[in-house]
Structures are given as structure tokens and as C-alpha cells.
Amino acid sequence: xxxxxxxxxxxxxxxxxxxxxxxxxxxxxxxxxxxxxxxxxxxxxxxxxxxxxxxxxxxxxxxxxxxxxxxxxxxxxxxxxxxxxxxxxxxxxxxxxxxxxxxxxxxxxxxxxxxxxxxxxxxxxxxxxxxxxxxxxxxxxxxxxxxxxxxxxxxxxxxxxxxxxxxxxxxxxxxxxxxxxxxxxxxxxxxxxxxxxxxxxxxxxxxxxxxxxxxxxxxxxxxxxxxxxxxxxxxxxxxxxxxxxxxxxxxxxxxxxxxxxxxxxxxxxxxxxxxxxxxxxxxxxxxxxxxxxxxxxxxxxxxxxxxxxxxxxxxxxxxxxxxxxxxxxxxxxxxxxxxxxxxxxxxxxxxxxxxxxxxxxxxxxxxxxxxxxxxxxxxxxxxxxxxxxxxxxxxxxxxxxxxxxxxxxxxxxxxxxxxxxxxxxxxxx
Ligand SMILES: NC(=O)c1ccc[n+]([C@@H]2O[C@H](COP(=O)([O-])OP(=O)(O)OC[C@H]3O[C@@H](n4cnc5c(N)ncnc54)[C@H](O)[C@@H]3O)[C@@H](O)[C@H]2O)c1
Numbered sequence: 001x002x003x004x005x006x007x008x009x010x011x012x013x014x015x016x017x018x019x020x021x022x023x024x025x026x027x028x029x030x031x032x033x034x035x036x037x038x039x040x041x042x043x044x045x046x047x048x049x050x051x052x053x054x055x056x057x058x059x060x061x062x063x064x065x066x067x068x069x070x071x072x073x074x075x076x077x078x079x080x081x082x083x084x085x086x087x088x089x090x091x092x093x094x095x096x097x098x099x100x101x102x103x104x105x106x107x108x109x110x111x112x113x114x115x116x117x118x119x120x121x122x123x124x125x126x127x128x129x130x131x132x133x134x135x136x137x138x139x140x141x142x143x144x145x146x147x148x149x150x151x152x153x154x155x156x157x158x159x160x161x162x163x164x165x166x167x168x169x170x171x172x173x174x175x176x177x178x179x180x181x182x183x184x185x186x187x188x189x190x191x192x193x194x195x196x197x198x199x200x201x202x203x204x205x206x207x208x209x210x211x212x213x214x215x216x217x218x219x220x221x222x223x224x225x226x227x228x229x230x231x232x233x234x235x236x237x238x239x240x241x242x243x244x245x246x247x248x249x250x251x252x253x254x255x256x257x258x259x260x261x262x263x264x265x266x267x268x269x270x271x272x273x274x275x276x277x278x279x280x281x282x283x284x285x286x287x288x289x290x291x292x293x294x295x296x297x298x299x300x301x302x303x304x305x306x307x308x309x310x311x312x313x314x315x316x317x318x319x320x321x322x323x324x325x326x327x328x329x330x331x332x333x334x335x336x337x338x339x340x341x342x343x344x345x346x347x348x349x350x351x352x353x354x355x356x357x358x359x360x361x362x363x364x365x366x367x368x369x370x371x372x373x374x375x376x377x378x379x380x381x382x383x384x385x386x387x388x389x390x391x392x393x394x395x396x397x398x399x400x401x402x403x404x405x406x407x408x409x410x411x412x413x414x415x416x417x418x419x420x421x422x423x424x425x426x427x428x429x
Contacts, residue, residue: 009051013050017059023073074176078117165202231429293337299380302423313376317353318352326356346366407424
């Protein structure tokens with residue numbers, strides 16, 4: 001497994017739990033040292049235990065030595081990062097191509113290279129060209145295996161996927177992939193073989209569709225507010241239609257995280273390169289970007305239109321619960337717009353504060369929700385962590401200067417918050 005970040009580590013741990021022998025490689029020596037000492041570089045429920053068990057069983061190990069790990073492997077997975085390239089939004093493939101070159105130089109026998117990183121259409125073709133460039137005699141199949149892992153539910157997603165998409169026309173590579181994934185399709189996860197370019201596109205199409213669904217319900221929420229309708233009921237009303245489905249219909253402050261923002265941009269870039277614009281996704285990206293700061297304005301409005309000198313408690317900083325991932329989190333734009341308006345911000349998050357501190361220095365970080373709210377003029381729920389779902393609202397209100405609550409995740413029934421003495425606003429209700 002080349003790259004022991006979020007995807008590589010979870011995949012490596014799960015593969016070893018299937019009984020495969022796995023070596024997780026990373027360039028980052030501190031990450032490997034931490035893993036060898038049993039310390040997880042990311043927060044993911046259940047991962048530490050899974051790693052511990054499989055290391056103890058001798059099936060999982062960690063190294064910085066790519067050459068030794070690749071030699072003799074039946075399959076080599078690439079799980080390195082593909083961030084947005086600065087300036088144009090194209091996926092930056094530097095790490096993928098570097099890894100491919102290193103793997104090419106390290107291969108000792110027939111093998112299969114499998115790209116789990118999210119990569120634009122045609123990346124597998126370039127990988128093949130790189131391999132031939134390094135050694136025209138290499139006996140290697142190149143496969144696309146787009147990964148679907150949700151932060152916070154990654155182990156369940158890996159072991160019980162809705163589908164396994166495998167992109168290759170090479171019969172031997174197909175067989176290796178069947179062997180590697182056998183425990184999953186014994187569990188009846190459907191396996192879908194496609195061409196490599198199709199598989200590469202499936203990942204982007206799926207993420208763009210989900211980002212569109214979120215953005216759709218967010219705009220419907222705005223309309224609900226304007227016309228006096230309730231977006232939660234609208235979501236239920238349309239989600240119970242099997243053709244639509246209830247997932248990804250929760251109105252909120254906009255999508256974030258390590259995938260949707262960069263993958264929608266990369267899809268648009270591919271579409272532009274091939275002169276087939278996807279205007280619906282262009283709109284999704286624009287609407288989502290402007291929504292995050294609009295949420296800051298919503299808080300300012302709840303404070304009476306002026307946040308100068310006010311203190312705001314922000315509950316939840318990560319882009320969603322059960323992760324410490326702060327990448328493109330809506331909290332970043334919301335906090336910045338509050339600071340720009342002259343407010344001070346006190347924040348709490350169960351897992352994200354360590355990383356948040358490196359990204360937002362002028363925030364005061366607190367031990368829990370009550371400490372964050374003490375003396376504040378408004379409390380804003382940005383991420384729906386479970387611990388914010390059953391707050392003692394009366395206790396919270398009692399510590400606040402002017403109890404205003406802005407609930408950007410519709411966690412509470414309005415009447416309950418208002419009974420506790422808050423002026424309350426939420427999303428689309
Ligand atoms: N995070 C998710 O939920 C998720 C889900 C599905 C797909 N993906 C995709 O998977 C890919 C990886 O994402 P991630 O979140 O795991 O990234 P990450 O940044 O957490 O991890 C990537 C790791 O690869 C290492 N690396 C880079 N080049 C290397 C090399 N040549 N040799 C060894 N190690 C190397 C880095 O040091 C880093 O630790 C991305 O393309 C992403 O879009 C991510």
C-alpha cells in the first residue's frame with residue numbers, strides 16, 4: 001500500500017484483517033514511526049484496534065522502504081494524495097506519478113498496480129506510459145479502483161461497500177482483483193468490472209452527484225425559509241420516493257471535507273479540457289462556496305446585524321462529525337466572516353481542535369460546549385457531533401450574555417430551544 005494516509009491506512013488495515021499480508025508504505029517517516037509505536041495519525045473509530053490486532057498477528061507492517069515493500073507483491077495499491085492544483089483546480093497528480101516511477105523501479109516480477117487515489121480520466125494510461133518508460137519489459141497490469149470511504153465510517157464502508165468498481169480490461173489483473181476482494185463479494189457486495197477510463201470517471205460522477213444533492217437541498221432550504229415551509233419535512237417528503245432516496249438531503253452550511261470540493265473542481269477541469277462543460281456542477285461549486293460565508297452573515301443577522309465586540313461560541317469545527325478532518329470545513333469560512341465582522345470566537349470540537357489551532361490562531365479553544373458558551377452572545381452549532389445533541393439548554397443559556405442560538409444542522413426542535421430562553425434560528429424551518 002503506497003501512501004499510509006486516510007485511505008491507505010484504512011485499506012491496509014482492512015485488507016490485513018481479510019487475511020492478506022500487507023505492508024503500508026509512506027514517505028513521511030514520522031507517520032511510519034508513530035504507526036510502529038501504535039499511534040494512529042488520524043482519528044477513525046475502530047482503526048486503532050484493527051491495526052493493533054493485525055500487527056500482532058504479523059499480517060500488517062509499516063515501512064518507509066518502498067522498494068522492499070513492492071518487491072514480490074502480487075498487487076501494489078497507490079493511495080497517495082491528489083490535492084487541487086493551485087490556480088486551476090485540476091487534480092495535482094505529482095504524487096501519483098512519482099509513486100508510479102518508484103514502483104516501476106522496484107518491481108521484481110509480474111504484478112498489478114491499482115490506483116485507489118481519485119484521479120482524472122486518462123491517469124491510468126499515463127501510468128502505463130511511465131512504467132514502459134522506466135522499463136519496457138515490465139509485466140504489469142494497471143487497474144483503477146476508486147475508493148469510497150466516509151470519514152468516521154470508513155471501516156464499515158470498506159468491509160460492506162455498496163459496490164466494488166474495478167476498471168481494467170486485463171484478464172490477469174481482473175483475477176488478482178477478484179482474489180484480493182473475494183471476502184467482500186462473498187459478503188455479496190456487487191463487483192462491477194468496467195474499462196479503466198470509465199472507472200476513473202465513476203468516482204468523480206458519484207461525488208459530483210452527491211455534492212449536487214446536498215446543494216440542491218440547501219437551496220430548497222433557503223426557499224423554505226422565504227415561504228414559511230419546513231425543509232426537514234420536504235426532505236422526508238421527497239426522500240421517501242425510492243427514485244430520490246433519503247441520503248444527502250440534510251440541509252446545512254455547505255459541503256466540505258477532503259473529497260467533494262476538490263473532486264467537483266477536478267471534474268469541471270476535465271470537462272473543460274474535453275470541451276463538454278457540466279454546467280450543473282459549475283453551479284453547485286459556486287453555490288456551495290458562497291453558502292459558507294452566507295452562514296457567517298446569518299449568525300451576524302441573528303446578533304441583530306452587528307457582530308462588533310460580540311462573542312460567538314462555535315460548536316463543531318470539523319466538516320462533519322466523527323472525524324478530525326478540517327479540510328475545507330464550512331467552519332473555516334464561518335469563523336473568518338465572524339472575525340472580519342469584529343466578533344471574538346470561542347470554539348469547541350471533540351476531535352478537530354488540534355488541527356484547527358494550526359488553521360485558526362485567533363480563536364479561543366475551550367474544553368466543552370458550556371465553557372465555549374460562557375459569556376458568549378450567541379452559540380452556533382456548525383457540526384452535529386452527538387455530544388451537542390443533548391445539551392442542557394437551560395444551563396447553556398444561563399451562562400450566556402444574550403442567549404442566541406444559530407443551529408446550522410437543525411439538531412434541535414425550535415420549541416425546545418425557545419423554551420430554554422434562546423432566540424433561535426436554524427436552516428430552512
Ligand atoms: N479521505 C477520504 O475520505 C477519501 C475517500 C476516497 C478517496 N480518497 C482519495 O484517496 C487519495 C488519498 O487520500 P487520503 O485522504 O488518504 O490522503 P492523505 O494525504 O491522508 O495520505 C496520502 C499519503 O501518501 C503519502 N505519500 C505521498 N507520496 C508518496 C510516495 N511516493 N510514497 C509513499 N508515500 C507517499 C503521504 O506522505 C501521505 O501520508 C486521494 O486521491 C483522495 O482523493 C480519499
